[in-house]
């Protein structure tokens with residue numbers, strides 16, 4: 001044993017030298033740092049996601065009150081000839097008594113004892129209830145005189161009561177609701193007339209006024225965001241890819257292109273609000289494009305997205321091995337054929353990823369949109385609001401969320417969180433598309 | 446170098462295919478080629494030999510203007526292909542490169558199918574009038590590059606999936622498919638095993654019937670085996686140019702002698 005140790009002056013391989021021990025310890029420590037960093041970031045992510053989900057899920061459920069309303073002919077169509085122009089003359093004030101009557105009758109039928117007057121009882125319904133009734137009558141004038149069952153939105157206070165946000169102690173100073181209302185709600189819940197269900201209108205509906213948080217939805221701002229993203233895609237992708245191809249493959253390398261390159265890199269770091277004020281000055285004040293329109297929003301976001309797309313496209317292009325270009329040029333392909341037949345297909349996955357990241361960035365951007373007024377309040381629901389197109393005032397998802405978070409009523413706050421969930425879903429699905437496209441393009445070889 | 450017994454070569458007077466005179470190449474400040482004069486004959490294999498960094502590749506790339514793609518590179522002097530100056534302003538490099546094909550040191554097949562690799566050149570030059578004609582061209586090129594038997598059953602497999610030697614032969618097939626008049630080969634066998642090398646050398650000998658071939662090589666044996674003319678470069682200058690037999694048996698310049706006997710390089 002001794003002799004064999006002596007023969008190897010470096011010591012036995014079975015024993016670690018102090019140097020090796022120190023090095024191994026350092027490596028173990030480094031790995032632990034890494035694991036700790038990942039654990040911390042995962043924890044943060046979990047906290048973020050659980051907060052968003054727990055605060056926002058409520059927005060997808062809404063409290064509805066089911067009532068039988070008698071559509072009295074003498075109130076709605078005095079002449080009795082079902083003439084639409086006459087029926088339309090009856091304003092929502094004309095419908096309010098019908099609702100009052102309906103709720104009083106229901107309460108009496110169920111034998112609920114309440115100290116509230118008929119008018120006060122109607123306070124558990126959304127302020128939009130009369131309008132909902134009117135829309136129905138105008139759409140179905142034939143039903144006048146019948147008794148029809150309606151599901152009315154409850155006010156945000158009642159909704160909050162069912163969701164646990166509002167309690168008897170929290171409404172002490174609240175003028176719009178009293179403990180008696182909550183007693184009435186309790187009785188109606190027992191009777192099965194009040195229920196909390198999934199509310200599709202939050203996803204497809206339009207924003208509502210300050211008084212009616214229960215009716216506000218993201219639908220219109222989703223459309224606004226989508227049309228903006230389309231504008232960005234249609235402009236930023238061809239311009240960005242074209243510019244990158246020129247800079248990377250054709251432009252001479254001299255100080256002019258160096259200056260351009262430095263500027264593009266710097267533009268990517270310019271705060272988005274700067275692009276917003278630029279858009280305000282150029283597109284709205286100088287070119288007189290309409291305020292708050294998705295077209296203008298899209299233009300501003302295009303400016304903001306271009307550097308991202310150019311930088312990632314150039315990176316993707318320069319990652320294509322030069323030997324491929326040599327090969328193509330060597331068999332007599334022109335520079336353009338070389339780029340379009342060989343370089344671009346190889347760079348496509350990288351370009352796609354960059355583009356989709358740029359689009360996702362554009363989708364989530366708020367500041368420049370606020371500057372050009374992309375918080376247009378659109379009160380019409382989906383079919384009408386699509387038709388209004390790129391040039392009429394619209395909102396965007398993040399701007400809508402900001403708008404809600406700003407409003408006083410805590411019911412809007414819940415909707416802001418709900419909107420964030422939708423926004424995140426959109427971003428995640430865009431990234432998913434990026435991953436899938438990348439896979440598909442890469443799998444070719 | 447006993448195996449370099451040179452067989453008698455029938456050296457007829459041939460047409461000059463490429464005549465280069467007073468060629469100077471600079472990479473920025475680096476003077477890579479210094480006043481080189483060389484004539485490349487038609488239907489002849491010309492070998493460029495010399496120590497690493499002496500400018501063989503640089504000079505080769507001048508002959509089909511591949512150096513145009515390098516920003517810092519400037520070429521001065523005259524290079525005539527069939528009596529026409531290839532650096533003339535009116536010359537379109539695309540046409541030039543269709544006439545002067547190139548095989549690179551590192552195999553660089555396109556990341557496409559074997560078929561598409563070979564068919565690409567004929568396609569962009571409009572050499573085939575239909576699918577069947579293209580098929581013929583592809584098969585002929587692959588046969589000439591001595592790779593047909595290995596790939597005929599998987600023409601749709603990616604060219605990048607072949608072995609290094611097969612890839613190089615595929616690149617040769619790609620270069621000959623466009624029927625060039627001159628074929629430039631930059632160390633085509635450096636990635637090949639002896640058997641594939643022998644095949645490529647056989648191929649070069651065959652190509653000589655129709656094209657003129659210029660080959661850069663570090664293997665003196667290879668130069669002696671395949672070429673009729675040899676040019677020896679040293680530090681950017683053409684030291685000696687002549688019959689291969691004469692260069693290897695009876696060089697005029699002492700530098701050539703020391704290189705081929707292994708003292709420089």
Ligand SMILES: Nc1ncnc2c1ncn2[C@@H]1O[C@H](COP(=O)(O)OP(=O)(O)OP(=O)(O)O)[C@@H](O)[C@H]1O
Pocket residue numbers: 472475477495496497498499500501502503504515517
């Ligand atoms: N793209 C380039 N930019 C600047 N200098 C270059 C470039 N390519 C080659 N050179 C220089 O030109 C000289 C000749 O290079 P070249 O590649 O022609 O040598 P070579 O004889 O082919 O060498 P090897 O046998 O190692 O391939 C070298 O000094 C090299 O450093």
Ligand SMILES: [Mg+2]
Pocket residue numbers: 501502503631
């Ligand atoms: Mg070389």
